[in-house]
Amino acid sequence: MLLFRRAEEIALLDALLSGCAAGNSGVLLVEGAVGCGKSEFLETAAGQAESRGGTVLRAIGTPAEQGHPLGVLRQLTADAPAGALPPPPTSPDEAERVESMRAFAHAVRELSLAAPVVVCVDDLHHVDELSRRYLLHLARGTRQAAVLLVLGESAHEHGDDPLPRTELIRLPHFARLRLQRLAPDAVRAMLADRTEAEAGRLYEASGGNPLLLRALLQDPRALPGDCYAEAVLACLHHSGPATADLAEPIAVLDDLATPAHLARLTGAAEATAARALAALEAAGLLAPEGGFRHPAARAAVLDRMDPAARTALHREAALLARASGAPDTTAAAHLLAARHTREEWALPVLRSAADQHVADGDPERAQALLRLAHEACPDDTLRAEVSVRLSTVAARTDPAAAEHHLAAPLAAVAGGRLDPRALGALARALAAQGRIDAAVDVLERLAPADGRRAGAPGEDPLDGLSAFPQWAASAHRGNAEGGPHPAARPARTAVHPAAPWTLPGEAEEGTAVRAAELFLRGATLAEGTVEPVAQALRTLLYLDGPARALPWCEEFVRQATRRGAGGWRAVFAALLAEARLRAGDLTGAAATAEEVLSSAPGRRGSILLSAVAGTLARARIAMGRHEDAAAALSRAVPAELAGSVHVLGHLRARGQYALATSRFHAALGDFLDIGRHMKRWGLDRPRVLPWRTDAAEALLRLGETHQAERFLADQLTTRDAADPWVRGTSLRLRASLREPRERQAMLARAVEELQRSGDQYELARAMGDFGQVLREVGEHARAAMVERRAWHLAKASGAETLCARILPGHTGEDDEAQETAEAPDAGLVASLSESERRVALLAVHGHTNREIAKKLFITVSTVEQHLTRVYRKLDIPGRQALPADLQPGAAELVRGGGVPV
Numbered sequence: 001m002l003l004f005r006r007a008e009e010i011a012l013l014d015a016l017l018s019g020c021a022a023g024n025s026g027v028l029l030v031e032g033a034v035g036c037g038k039s040e041f042l043e044t045a046a047g048q049a050e051s052r053g054g055t056v057l058r059a060i061g062t063p064a065e066q067g068h069p070l071g072v073l074r075q076l077t078a079d080a081p082a083g084a085l086p087p088p089p090t091s092p093d094e095a096e097r098v099e100s101m102r103a104f105a106h107a108v109r110e111l112s113l114a115a116p117v118v119v120c121v122d123d124l125h126h127v128d129e130l131s132r133r134y135l136l137h138l139a140r141g142t143r144q145a146a147v148l149l150v151l152g153e154s155a156h157e158h159g160d161d162p163l164p165r166t167e168l169i170r171l172p173h174f175a176r177l178r179l180q181r182l183a184p185d186a187v188r189a190m191l192a193d194r195t196e197a198e199a200g201r202l203y204e205a206s207g208g209n210p211l212l213l214r215a216l217l218q219d220p221r222a223l224p225g226d227c228y229a230e231a232v233l234a235c236l237h238h239s240g241p242a243t244a245d246l247a248e249p250i251a252v253l254d255d256l257a258t259p260a261h262l263a264r265l266t267g268a269a270e271a272t273a274a275r276a277l278a279a280l281e282a283a284g285l286l287a288p289e290g291g292f293r294h295p296a297a298r299a300a301v302l303d304r305m306d307p308a309a310r311t312a313l314h315r316e317a318a319l320l321a322r323a324s325g326a327p328d329t330t331a332a333a334h335l336l337a338a339r340h341t342r343e344e345w346a347l348p349v350l351r352s353a354a355d356q357h358v359a360d361g362d363p364e365r366a367q368a369l370l371r372l373a374h375e376a377c378p379d380d381t382l383r384a385e386v387s388v389r390l391s392t393v394a395a396r397t398d399p400a401a402a403e404h405h406l407a408a409p410l411a412a413v414a415g416g417r418l419d420p421r422a423l424g425a426l427a428r429a430l431a432a433q434g435r436i437d438a439a440v441d442v443l444e445r446l447a448p449a450d451g452r453r454a455g456a457p458g459e460d461p462l463d464g465l466s467a468f469p470q471w472a473a474s475a476h477r478g479n480a481e482g483g484p485h486p487a488a489r490p491a492r493t494a495v496h497p498a499a500p501w502t503l504p505g506e507a508e509e510g511t512a513v514r515a516a517e518l519f520l521r522g523a524t525l526a527e528g529t530v531e532p533v534a535q536a537l538r539t540l541l542y543l544d545g546p547a548r549a550l551p552w553c554e555e556f557v558r559q560a561t562r563r564g565a566g567g568w569r570a571v572f573a574a575l576l577a578e579a580r581l582r583a584g585d586l587t588g589a590a591a592t593a594e595e596v597l598s599s600a601p602g603r604r605g606s607i608l609l610s611a612v613a614g615t616l617a618r619a620r621i622a623m624g625r626h627e628d629a630a631a632a633l634s635r636a637v638p639a640e641l642a643g644s645v646h647v648l649g650h651l652r653a654r655g656q657y658a659l660a661t662s663r664f665h666a667a668l669g670d671f672l673d674i675g676r677h678m679k680r681w682g683l684d685r686p687r688v689l690p691w692r693t694d695a696a697e698a699l700l701r702l703g704e705t706h707q708a709e710r711f712l713a714d715q716l717t718t719r720d721a722a723d724p725w726v727r728g729t730s731l732r733l734r735a736s737l738r739e740p741r742e743r744q745a746m747l748a749r750a751v752e753e754l755q756r757s758g759d760q761y762e763l764a765r766a767m768g769d770f771g772q773v774l775r776e777v778g779e780h781a782r783a784a785m786v787e788r789r790a791w792h793l794a795k796a797s798g799a800e801t802l803c804a805r806i807l808p809g810h811t812g813e814d815d816e817a818q819e820t821a822e823a824p825d826a827g828l829v830a831s832l833s834e835s836e837r838r839v840a841l842l843a844v845h846g847h848t849n850r851e852i853a854k855k856l857f858i859t860v861s862t863v864e865q866h867l868t869r870v871y872r873k874l875d876i877p878g879r880q881a882l883p884a885d886l887q888p889g890a891a892e893l894v895r896g897g898g899v900p901v
Helices: 007-021 038-051 071-079 098-114 129-141 163-170 184-190 196-206 210-218 226-237 241-256 259-266 270-282 295-303 307-323 328-338 346-359 363-376 380-394 399-404 407-414 420-432 436-452 470-476 506-522 530-544 546-562 566-582 586-599 607-623 626-633 639-643 647-660 664-681 691-701 705-715 724-735 740-757 760-776 780-797 800-806 815-822 826-830 834-844 849-856 860-874 890-895
Strands: 026-032 055-060 117-122 147-154 174-179
Touching: 007 026, 007 038, 007 117, 007 147, 007 174, 026 038, 038 055, 038 117, 038 147, 038 174, 055 071, 055 098, 071 117, 071 129, 098 117, 098 129, 098 147, 117 129, 129 147, 129 163, 163 174, 184 196, 196 210, 210 226, 226 241, 226 295, 241 259, 241 270, 241 295, 241 307, 241 328, 259 270, 259 307, 307 328, 328 346, 328 363, 346 363, 346 380, 363 380, 380 399, 380 407, 380 420, 399 566, 399 607, 407 420, 407 436, 420 436, 436 639, 506 530, 506 546, 530 546, 530 566, 546 566, 566 586, 566 607, 586 607, 607 626, 607 639, 607 647, 607 800, 626 647, 639 647, 647 664, 647 691, 664 691, 691 705, 691 724, 705 724, 724 740, 724 760, 740 760, 760 780, 760 800, 780 800, 826 860, 834 849, 834 860, 849 860
Parallel strands: 026 147, 026 174, 055 117, 117 147
Antiparallel strands: none
8 A cells, every 4th residue: 555656546536435425336447557556456445445334345356267157256245244145146047147147236236225335356357257247237237326346457458258348338437547557756756765866776677567666675675686576476477378478488588579579489379479568568577678677577587487498498589589680699698598509600699799798898798608609619729719709808807717718729729729810819818918928839830820821911810919009019129138039020020929018119218108198098998908008007107107107007997997897907906006016105005906816806826916916025025024925925826927927026026025034045046037037028128127136136145246236237237227216226236335435425326316216115225225324424414314204205105114224213203393493494494596495405414615516517606605695594694504404305315415306
């Protein structure tokens, strides 16, 4: 009753009951689709009649009693007061006599003299024929009596004999009420306690069918569940045998269910099929465009079917879909449901449908179709093609699965079982995953076959291998010292499998950075843009530092998250973690890497995730959390990692862990392995990974200072030597090999470079070393300022161990007060010009006027003029009264002034 808020219908009922109480007869035929409130309306009528003191006679027609004459009449008689109505005739001849019908009508009229009589008969379409005739006679014979007949009938199920219905319609006191499904506004009004979005969702799932709506509200969180499924089945059960029989074929065909298709699939008449479809659409079970309104409704029907019968229907539906020209996605869905691949057209249809699902953003469905297609492949070459496609699609959600799908094609390559036409796509997929060695092996096998095919336009299996972004593809030309690996030179391509991971030559770097950012501004994530976007992000990170790359990494992590593409998200989050680590944000890098690893599906080892674990380990090592770093490195590592570019990050993390735990030979071995890999693949760029610095640090721990110097000197002669990050980290370590005064100058330059690089952690390390050397040469005040700044940088990075090394026992609590006490009046300092402040800072740190002039490339006279103005503005007598802290930047602190960088 709660859902039954139909003002107009209730007003009509009230008028008829009032007329009945006044002595006027009436006949109300209540029609409606199943579940739309017909039975509930009859209960409402009976309840209101009883509340007004009327006599109510109830009966319901059922398919089981339809073949038993006078079954409904017996229900009415049994519901009447004892002895008020004569018992139904027992002999068939007597039951069919008009006199018996008149006697029944007369008895009802007599009963109405004491109180109005309301006869409620539900499911008139199931009432036995003889009882229907008695009801018709009663309607005719009680025109002047206080008798109201309320008859409920399905709008789409009528008895075989149309005469009783026609005769009822002709009666002057006849009224018809068609109960419709609830409109969206009515549902929203009834669910006023819920949000508009929730009410809209409930309407869409129920179609406004009150029975389905009530069931939805009974399910947990008002989501289609068991109650909803039971209500769907109840609606089908009460829709009549013809409709119920067709419900299963309709569920199988789904949006392919048309009268013609149903007739062809089941042998039913098209008219019968049309009535069944109309009945279910009127009930809100089917959508106007075809198919069940909600997947849960369809599932409820399919789940109760016999599995063998369901499979057979899906197989026939697949043939029907193909013959009728339905979309490949429709035919493929039935092939998948039937696990049927015997048709000669099955394989191309499955692959075509998979591509469409990928385009529609449903990679899980695409993978299911491709797995079935894999079963249908007649040879290794086709299986390899499907496996490569599976890998590409799986990469959207699961990096480990994407890598796993290439195992079988690689085994077929090793066995020499693949046709060359499958090798190009396989090489591209391997290169995209960073699996350089395997890609080279495939290309070596392709090269002779490619030579045989020369001159076949449009058939080159390598087509598209070089279709990387311009800044990636062109980077290969003369990219690394020594050129590309010889094995990577097949007959018709100069593109190395490592090309997507390389950087441009020095002359092209500025153009590459601009092109990368321009590309990223217009890029949106799709299957074909993931690798170009990743390469553009690497270009920004390695050529321009983390500051510019970080917001772009964050943007594409957001895009991948919005698309529900967990695999793509892992790719960009891995780059984001690396960028944060490169910026010295150890805490942020660790958190990002941990999130990637924790959200990765499955438990299989992954090449990409091994690199992410390496980033996590490196961040934890820098933070001093060695046990946590060991846990990250203990993750399962696939054997394929050794031939992948991602092994570089893993080896670096393992080497740094060995270095932190005093296993210096093991560390050196890992760093040298990195160098061998990078040289062999043509990737030897310190901007990407400065393995020589790492190796030099291990050598220093081993006491091999000459070897360490050789590695550092070698790094400072590479094309990346001018990069602030490479130069700064190299100079910091190289300074440890020098005497204090030379070390001071070298560390000063290291700090300048690292401040420009954007790496706060490496800057803190360099400043910590610089503070130490300042103490060694007796500049204690300056050392204290440098060390305090270094401590705060390390603290902000999350490097607690470094904090303890720079200032043991320091907590930072008194720094703010101390800096405030030492600082000059902010207003006076602000009055200094940029040039005046530079000169004053150099003077504070003990430089003579001539030294200041040399550093700033100005005359001594100009220095004197600047100092005179500074003394006047700060209201001090001279150089000795200059404040010790003029809020300098890091570079100014360590240089004792100079041109700001």
